[in-house]
Amino acid sequence: MSTATFLKEEHAIFRKSVRSFLEKEVKPHYEKWEKDGLIPRDLWGKLGQQGLLCPWLPEEFGGGEADFGYSFVLIEELERVGSSLVGVPLHNDVVVPYLWHYGSTEQKKRWLPSCTSGKSVSAIGMTEPGTGSDLAAIKTTAILDGDSYVVNGSKTFISNGLHGDLFVVVCKTDPKAQPAHKGISLLVIDADTPGFTKGKKLDKVGLRSQDTIELSFEDVRVPKANLLGEAGRGFYYLMEQLQQERLIVAIAAIVSAERTLELTLDYVKERKAFGKPIGSFQHNQFTLVELATKIEIGRTFLDSLVERHMNQEDVVKEVSMAKYWLTDLAKEVVSSCVQLHGGYGYMEEYEVARRSRDIPVSAIYAGTNEIMKSIIAKKMGL
Structure with missing residues (x-):
């Protein structure tokens, strides 16, 4: 456990609160979740009630305007229990920051409150079946048609995929762009959008209760209003x-x-x-x-x-x-x-x-x- 100088008394108080919550709500059940192969969806609501989802967000969106030290403490305490809890930091400190940094005022009001309450679990779709580290080579396309983008393609190894409600999806909005990375954009897609299909939970060697799945998009119509930031700036x-x-x-x-x-x-x-x-x-x-x-x-x-x-x-x-x-x-x-x-x-x-x-x-x-x-x-x- 860290004793870093950036950790103050308020971080120590927060750590005690986090540890107490985990001792009650997570540790007694964790091994069962590992055997079952899934962390229950209702844990997200409990995390939201405790203020453990995106505590760095402003109060108007349900956060506490906390510094990264709070995220640091939470990551440490979650990992001490088990690595399959990685979906929480992924939501808190990887995916939601995209919505915060690049979302419009309207988008923030629409999405962020549900991210802090646990009503919406977020995930990011980067990796594809044939494309891992080479992001510029993704094949999923999002072609503008009127007021909507039509999305086709697939993603794999998507953490938080099964429980996910909001997906930041990396797409090619300009498949002919040269260099290729200049054609990449980010779209936010709701899980219940027609044509968006979640595959079965992937059978992993480790992180057994962390939900990881494949996603597929078949003529999925996504409102232009769901474009995150500017087109072509995704990379x-x-x-x-x-x-x-x-x-x-x-x-x-x-x-x-x-x-x-x-x-x-x-x-x-x-x-x-x-x-x-x-x-x-x-x-x-x-x-x-x-x-x-x-x-x-x-x-x-x-x-x-x-x-x-x-x-x-x-x-x-x-x-x-x-x-x-x-x-x-x-x-x-x-x-x-x-x-x-x-x-x-x-x-x-x-x-x-x-x-x-x-x-x-x-x-x-x-x-x-x-x-x-x-x-x-x-x-x-x-």
């Missing part, structure tokens, strides 16, 4: 907001690493082999010391970036470093800790087993770690 909007998305992934990664190490330290002090605790063997001690050191270094770097982000600095290069390095570190930590648990690390009753399934995808989503390295290389002038 630039995405680039502007990815710093925060990747920072969120880095925050969750360090918390997962810390939690996994904490579980393992408890285990190696209790588990005995050859007549003494396995934590007393020098090899195991050195492994744990090395992991703890890397986690401390990662935490310090991350906390400094969050503070700079809160100061509205451009830290795209450093956030890209944090996203790739901390997610790789979390994978290293969970791999070593499963090994230290021995056969028990492979048993469902041990949290470390779940962590081992959940953490690898963090090196893939929000831009693969290879893409992070490409961004860093460009920022270095290479």
Whole structure:
């Protein structure tokens, strides 16, 4: 858990409130949700009642005008319970900011209050079956016809997709644009729009209760009034907001690493082999010391970036470093800790087993770690 200087007394009070809510409403049920493969929809309403949805929004839209420190605390506490709760930060700090930054006054009044109450769950449709990191190559089109855009195409790996009500969909409004990224726009599409179909929940290796699905659009008519910002500016909007998305992934990664190490330290002090605790063997001690050191270094770097982000600095290069390095570190930590648990690390009753399934995808989503390295290389002038 962070002890960063940007966290004040009000953040500590908020943390206690969040933890109390999670202890009551989430932790007792989380393992069942994992087995069932779905977090219940009514959790969103409870989160809204507690003021845990988009607390950074102005009061007129149901928020509390809170700083990013509140989002930071909430992300930490959610991740400590389980990675399948990632849909909440996705809604709060990835999708809704698009509506806030690029929406018109009318659009904000129409959409934001339901996002803070939990009546509307938001999702973003970027990835397509044949297109992952190469956003400029998307094939979903939105062709203007009178006062409507006609949308055709499909999206995949859409988090919050099953429960989703509002979808920010990345489309080509000008398929002939050169370069291709200048033809990309963002449309907000309601889940009940005719021709918009949700596929079945995808069967993932990890994040089992987090709802991830495919979407398809067949001659979906979307009012022109649902265009977010300007036509042809979508790619630039995405680039502007990815710093925060990747920072969120880095925050969750360090918390997962810390939690996994904490579980393992408890285990190696209790588990005995050859007549003494396995934590007393020098090899195991050195492994744990090395992991703890890397986690401390990662935490310090991350906390400094969050503070700079809160100061509205451009830290795209450093956030890209944090996203790739901390997610790789979390994978290293969970791999070593499963090994230290021995056969028990492979048993469902041990949290470390779940962590081992959940953490690898963090090196893939929000831009693969290879893409992070490409961004860093460009920022270095290479």
